[in-house]
Amino acid sequence: MLQAFFLLLIQEEWSFLHTVPVSWPKNYVVVEENDSYTLRCDPHTQNVKWLTPSDDCVNSSQNALELTDLENPCAGNYTCLTMDNILLKSVYLLIKENEDLKISCSLDSYSSPVLSCSVRVPFCRDCLVRAKANTSSVDDTNWLEMKFSDATKDSVLKFNLSLPMWCAFEEQIYPIVVTMEAITKSQYMSGSNSYYIRDIVVPGAPENVILNTDSNLGSWTYPSTWARHFSFFPLLFEVNIQFKNNKEIYELVYEMKKNMTNVKCMRVRCRDMYNNSMWSNWTTARSVSRAPRSPCKFK
Incomplete structure (x- = not known):
C-alpha cells in the first residue's frame, strides 16, 4: 500500500515535468542558459535513479546528476528516487532570462494601504507570477502568487499589493521595495523597484x-x-x-x-x-x- 502511494506521487511529479507548476516550487534552482549544474541526491543513499525532463543535458547520472549545456528543453522537475521508488529529493530547474521585469506602481493617497502595480512579462503566455512589497530593510512580507495567461505580444499583468501598517504622518525612512518573480515551465525572470510614496502618489480625480x-x-x-x-x-x-x-x-x-x-x-x-x-x-x-x-x- 505504501509503495502504491509513492508510485502515485511519482506519477504526479512526472506529470508536471513539462507544464507550468500549479504553485511556486518549494525547491528550485535558477541557472544561466548553456551553463552547467550538478544536482545532488541523498548522500547516504548509494543506489538512486533520476526522473528528468530531458536526457539531452545529462552528462552523468549517479547520486550526483551532472547537467551541461543547459537549455529550455532541459528545464523542469528533477526527481531523485531510491530503486524502490521512494522519493528522496525533487528540484525544479529554471533557465534565467537576461531581461529584468519592469515594474511600475502607484498610490492614490499617502494613507492608502494598497499599491496598484503593473508589469510586462515578455515571455508570459502561461506563467506563474509572485510579488511582494517590503517597507523596511528588516520586514519581510508574504508573497502574492498569481497565475497569468496572455496571448498578446506584450503581456501586461496588473495587480494590487497590500502594504504593512503605514502612517501617513510619519517621515518615510526606507523606500517601499517591490520584488517580483515569474516562471513558465522552463524560464525564470525577476525584477525589483523601490519607491518613496511622495514620488508615486497619483490622486483620484476630483x-x-x-x-x-x-x-x-x-x-x-x-x-x-x-x-x-x-x-x-x-x-x-x-x-x-x-x-x-x-x-x-x-x-x-x-x-x-x-x-x-x-x-x-x-x-x-x-x-x-x-x-x-x-x-x-x-x-x-x-x-x-x-x-x-x-x-x-x-x-
Whole structure:
C-alpha cells in the first residue's frame, strides 16, 4: 500500500515535468542558459535513479546528476528516487532570462494601504507570477502568487499589493521595495523597484463637479480616496474651461471653486500641492444645465 502511494506521487511529479507548476516550487534552482549544474541526491543513499525532463543535458547520472549545456528543453522537475521508488529529493530547474521585469506602481493617497502595480512579462503566455512589497530593510512580507495567461505580444499583468501598517504622518525612512518573480515551465525572470510614496502618489480625480451658470460658479470636492486632513495634504487643482465661443483656457486653482462666465464646458484634475506629484485623470466634462447644441470636446 505504501509503495502504491509513492508510485502515485511519482506519477504526479512526472506529470508536471513539462507544464507550468500549479504553485511556486518549494525547491528550485535558477541557472544561466548553456551553463552547467550538478544536482545532488541523498548522500547516504548509494543506489538512486533520476526522473528528468530531458536526457539531452545529462552528462552523468549517479547520486550526483551532472547537467551541461543547459537549455529550455532541459528545464523542469528533477526527481531523485531510491530503486524502490521512494522519493528522496525533487528540484525544479529554471533557465534565467537576461531581461529584468519592469515594474511600475502607484498610490492614490499617502494613507492608502494598497499599491496598484503593473508589469510586462515578455515571455508570459502561461506563467506563474509572485510579488511582494517590503517597507523596511528588516520586514519581510508574504508573497502574492498569481497565475497569468496572455496571448498578446506584450503581456501586461496588473495587480494590487497590500502594504504593512503605514502612517501617513510619519517621515518615510526606507523606500517601499517591490520584488517580483515569474516562471513558465522552463524560464525564470525577476525584477525589483523601490519607491518613496511622495514620488508615486497619483490622486483620484476630483468629485462632485458642478457647473452652475446661474451663479457663474464651478465647484468640486477632494477625491474621497485622498488622505485626511486636507489642510495637511492639500491639493492643487487645474481647471480646463471651454467657453461658448469654443475658446479654451487652463487655470491653476487653490480652492474648490472657480468663478466663470459664458462657459460651455468644464473639467478638473488635481495633484499634490507641495510634492509635485503626477496629475490625476480629468473629471468627466460638465456642461451648462441647458446643454449646448454641440457636445463638449476638449482639445
